[in-house]
Amino acid sequence: MLLASHFEEETLPTVLLYGHGDVCNGEQHRWRDGLGPFELIQEGDRLYGRGTADNKIQHLINLVALGLLLQANGKLGFNIKFLLEMGEERGSFGLREFVEANRDKLVADVFIGSDGPRLSPTVPSVFLGSRGTLEFEMAVRLRDRDCHSGNLGGLLADPAIVLAHAIASITDQRGRIRIPEWLPNSLSEDVRAALADLPPPLNDPDWGETSLTPSERVFGWNSFSVLAMSSGSIDAPQSAISGVARAVGQLRFVVGTDMQDILPALRRHLDAYGFEMVEVSQIDEAFKATRLSPSHPWVRFVCNSIKKTVDKRPHVLPNLGGSLPNDLFANVLGLPTIWIPHSYAESGQHGPNEHALLSIALEAMKIMTGLFLDVADHASGAIMAEEGGAPLDE
Structure with missing residues (x-):
C-alpha cells in the first residue's frame, strides 16, 4: 500500500483520493489477434491493455489533473491524501486493518475516487456507494473416485446433478432470488426517484425481478450469480460419474441486507430443500x-x-452495481464518498480486449481539473456546508 500526501494549510479542506494498481489475470489466449493484456495499443478512440479501464487510467487521470494544477498555480488551494492499494481484485486483503490502524493519517473532509463504469459513455456519472459482494463455494463430495457411468449409472448419485438442483433452488428460472433473507429492505421511494430518470442499462427483459425497472434491479436490488462450475473435465469428458462437483456463487447486495446472515441463510435454505x-x-x-x-x-x-465544466448534468447513482471497499471510507473513516468513473460499461474490464475510450479520458481530465479548481475556490464554503452552513451550490 502507498499513502502519499500534499499538505498546504491546516485550515483548508482535505480530499482523500484512492486507487488500486492491481489488475485481473491477463489471459493472453482470450485476446484477439494484434492485442495483448500487457502491451498498450491504440486503435482509434480505444486504448487497449489490462488496467486501462480498471483501474490504472482512472486514478492516473486524477493525479495528472492535480499535477497540472500544481504546475500552473504552484499550489492546489486544499490538501490531498492519496491511498493506493494492490489487492482490490482479490477482496482488498489487509486494507481494512491498514485503514483502522492509520485513521489519524487518513483524516479528511471528503473521499473522491474513480473506478467502475459510467452509465452512458457520453454522459458523466457520479455514484455514492457500492453494492456489497460475497463469494462462496458450494461442493458436493460423494466419493473419492469416478465411477463407470454404464455399470453404475442409475445406481450412484451424480454430484453434478445434485449440485445443479441445489443451485436451481436458489432462484427461479428468471434469476429471482428465493431466499427471503437475501432480499433488501432499502428500495425506498427516494432511491426509486433517484433511479427513475436514468437511461436503462444493458439488460435481458426476461431476466430479474419483474416488478423492478432495469436500473432498480442493478442499483437497488440484490443478484445471485454462478461464477464457475466444475465436474469432470469439459475438454476431455469420460464415461464416468464424477465423485465431486463444485461451483462458485456470488451474491451482490445493497444496503438493507444482513451480510452476516447471507451464508447461514443459504445453509438453512439448502437444508430445508433436502x-x-x-x-x-x-x-x-x-x-x-x-x-x-x-x-x-x-x-x-x-x-x-461537472455541469459547469462540461455543460452536462451527470447521472447520479445511489450506489454502483459492482463492489468496492467503500465502506472503509464511508463507515470506518466516516467520510462522504463520491465516485466519478472514467470508464464505460463495454470496456471489457475483467475480460479480454479491455480498453479505455480516449474521448472519455479527455473529458474526465477536464472534469477533474474543474472539480479541483472549484474545491480550491470554495474551500471555506465547503467546510461551512459540512458543518451545517450554506449549501455548497450557493
Whole structure:
C-alpha cells in the first residue's frame, strides 16, 4: 500500500483520493489477434491493455489533473491524501486493518475516487456507494473416485446433478432470488426517484425481478450469480460419474441486507430443500454495501462543478452495481464518498480486449481539473456546508 500526501494549510479542506494498481489475470489466449493484456495499443478512440479501464487510467487521470494544477498555480488551494492499494481484485486483503490502524493519517473532509463504469459513455456519472459482494463455494463430495457411468449409472448419485438442483433452488428460472433473507429492505421511494430518470442499462427483459425497472434491479436490488462450475473435465469428458462437483456463487447486495446472515441463510435454505450434502464455504473477504444520500451537500457541489465544466448534468447513482471497499471510507473513516468513473460499461474490464475510450479520458481530465479548481475556490464554503452552513451550490 502507498499513502502519499500534499499538505498546504491546516485550515483548508482535505480530499482523500484512492486507487488500486492491481489488475485481473491477463489471459493472453482470450485476446484477439494484434492485442495483448500487457502491451498498450491504440486503435482509434480505444486504448487497449489490462488496467486501462480498471483501474490504472482512472486514478492516473486524477493525479495528472492535480499535477497540472500544481504546475500552473504552484499550489492546489486544499490538501490531498492519496491511498493506493494492490489487492482490490482479490477482496482488498489487509486494507481494512491498514485503514483502522492509520485513521489519524487518513483524516479528511471528503473521499473522491474513480473506478467502475459510467452509465452512458457520453454522459458523466457520479455514484455514492457500492453494492456489497460475497463469494462462496458450494461442493458436493460423494466419493473419492469416478465411477463407470454404464455399470453404475442409475445406481450412484451424480454430484453434478445434485449440485445443479441445489443451485436451481436458489432462484427461479428468471434469476429471482428465493431466499427471503437475501432480499433488501432499502428500495425506498427516494432511491426509486433517484433511479427513475436514468437511461436503462444493458439488460435481458426476461431476466430479474419483474416488478423492478432495469436500473432498480442493478442499483437497488440484490443478484445471485454462478461464477464457475466444475465436474469432470469439459475438454476431455469420460464415461464416468464424477465423485465431486463444485461451483462458485456470488451474491451482490445493497444496503438493507444482513451480510452476516447471507451464508447461514443459504445453509438453512439448502437444508430445508433436502440438500444437506452440499458444503458451503466463503471465499475471500466480503465487501460491505454502502450508500450516500444524493442530497448530501458534497454531492450537489460535485454535480454542479461537472455541469459547469462540461455543460452536462451527470447521472447520479445511489450506489454502483459492482463492489468496492467503500465502506472503509464511508463507515470506518466516516467520510462522504463520491465516485466519478472514467470508464464505460463495454470496456471489457475483467475480460479480454479491455480498453479505455480516449474521448472519455479527455473529458474526465477536464472534469477533474474543474472539480479541483472549484474545491480550491470554495474551500471555506465547503467546510461551512459540512458543518451545517450554506449549501455548497450557493
